[in-house]
Amino acid sequence: SACWISFPGKFAAGWDALVAELHGDSVACVFLSTPESGLGRHHTFEDGSCYCKDIYGERDFQTFGYLVKMKELDSDKLKREQEKAKLTNAVIVPANATPEMEEMCRQEAKRNWEMNGKRAAWGCQWFHVWKEKVHE
Numbered sequence: 001s002a003c004w005i006s007f008p009g010k011f012a013a014g015w016d017a018l019v020a021e022l023h024g025d026s027v028a029c030v031f032l033s034t035p036e037s038g039l040g041r042h043h044t045f046e047d048g049s050c051y052c053k054d055i056y057g058e059r060d061f062q063t064f065g066y067l068v069k070m071k072e073l074d075s076d077k078l079k080r081e082q083e084k085a086k087l088t089n090a091v092i093v094p095a096n097a098t099p100e101m102e103e104m105c106r107q108e109a110k111r112n113w114e115m116n117g118k119r120a121a122w123g124c125q126w127f128h129v130w131k132e133k134v135h136e
């Protein structure tokens with residue numbers, strides 16, 4: 001039997017097409033939406049390292065998700081982002097932030113990134129789980 005390997009967040013249309021068909025194939029896929037599913041967690045090896053550098057390379061704090069700029073004043077979206085920020089140590093810049101407030105948020109986000117070893121805010125535990133699913 002075949003095993004389909006998917007990153008549904010990036011290829012949503014492909015994921016939808018795959019799961020719409022009835023078949024007996026395996027699907028290796030991990031959703032990162034809760035702390036239980038691994039959001040914000042890192043798979044740590046004995047030497048203290050994780051998968052982040054291998055998966056993503058070196059990135060700045062903005063690219064790694066520590067600074068979230070809200071583009072609109074949508075309270076539902078803001079609430080979801082705030083819940084996610086708690087799990088990832090991200091800092092939210094409100095849509096109506098002054099330049100001074102935005103700079104304060106940038107500095108806090110950079111500190112959070114540095115304190116987390118300059119790793120991805122969303123973590124890399126998902127990759128470990130995904131690899132296990134591929135091998136099942």
